[in-house]
Amino acid sequence: MSDIKKVVLAYSGGLDTSVIAKWLQENYDCEVVTFTADIGQGEEVEAARAKAEALGIKEIFIEDLREEFVRDFVFPMFRANAIYEGEYLLGTSIARPLIAKRLVEIANETGAEAISHGATGKGNDQVRFELGAYGLRPDIKVIAPWREWDLNSREVLLDYADKNGIAIENKRGKRSPYSMDANLLHISYEGGLLEDTWTEHEEDMWRWSVSPENAPDEAQYIDLTYDKGDVVAIDGVEMTPAEVLTKLNEIGGAHGIGRIDIVENRYVGMKSRGCYETPGGTILLKGHRAIESITLDREAAHLKDEIMPKYAKLIYNGYWFSPEREMLQALIDKSQENVSGVVRLKLYKGSIMVIGRKSDNSLFDEKVSTFEDDAGAYDQKDAEGFIRLNALRLRLAARKKA
16 A cells, blocks of 8 residues: 555544554555544544644544444434344444544545544454445555554554653553543443453453442432434433433433343354443433334334344444444434324333333323223224134144144
8 A cells, every 4th residue: 555645643642542653654645634523432533632732733623423433323223222132232333434534534634535433453443444445435545554564462552652751641651451432422441351251350441430339329310302213301301412412421320220241142153252331321222112112003113123133233233324223324314203292201220111101102092002991992892803704823733733
């Protein structure tokens, strides 16, 4: 790729991406453009500007993408009730297509031939970034330093930074033993003692939530207002998508909600143990299924449940911009036309219980469902023929076995 004159780097300002910026300048003799996104990771992103300038970077993009992230990526995913392998709410996975999208857009704006990222050759993120980029610009070139260089440890990276005058705060001080990734949907923890699947995670590892044991002794009730499958208000107060998720993270974290410890199957083939905190997302999933329970037709709801694992796997594996994901999204969004109303939840020591749901579009008919006198709304004699017809094939098969 000797024809590369300019590359757009996904830049956090930390050790890895600062070294990558310098390494790209040295090894590709190219101009580096940096892109830093605020997607709710809870860190000051503007600090990356001074670090990039110190590396001689002339074109620096720092953007607040929190609203776009929740509105165009998180909320559409939650309309599907997406969950990977029964537990993972896809917090890291869903952030990658947005970053890939902006990398490509900035490359187009600046005339760059290539993009670069700091994902390693062992993980899923390299796949997500690159599939996303190729899905939007098929001729884009990708530089993945971790698949090329020999700087394969933190100490080697620190030595490289020292030799090249790259300032890294607290570079040899105490640091977290975990590899962490955060955005407005979740924070993840991998590595360290978590690599032993029998060892319990440490309580002081968690950043966003109290332990359920230390959560308040009094339950909290919240009302979520839905419009076409998306939460638009909490306790009657209208909020933007990012404001909704921020508030639910705060409420859920205070009650010890959203912690999981799982071993998942990475797309590249290995198993990986990770711990995740997703307080707001856990509340969103519970509430969404509750409002769907009264507004969705039975077969529509069951069809959604059948396609959900496929949809979740597409997101996990990096296929957000694929035609099949877009097809499924169109079906899912169609199903949400009447998914509006209010859900009441009770939060207590790590648990969420649905205690109420109401909607002008509710398909629940008390006159039909009641155990009391239904005044002719349902003729119970009809059930006899229904059962006999559905039993026909079973009876025919049983006769053959007799």
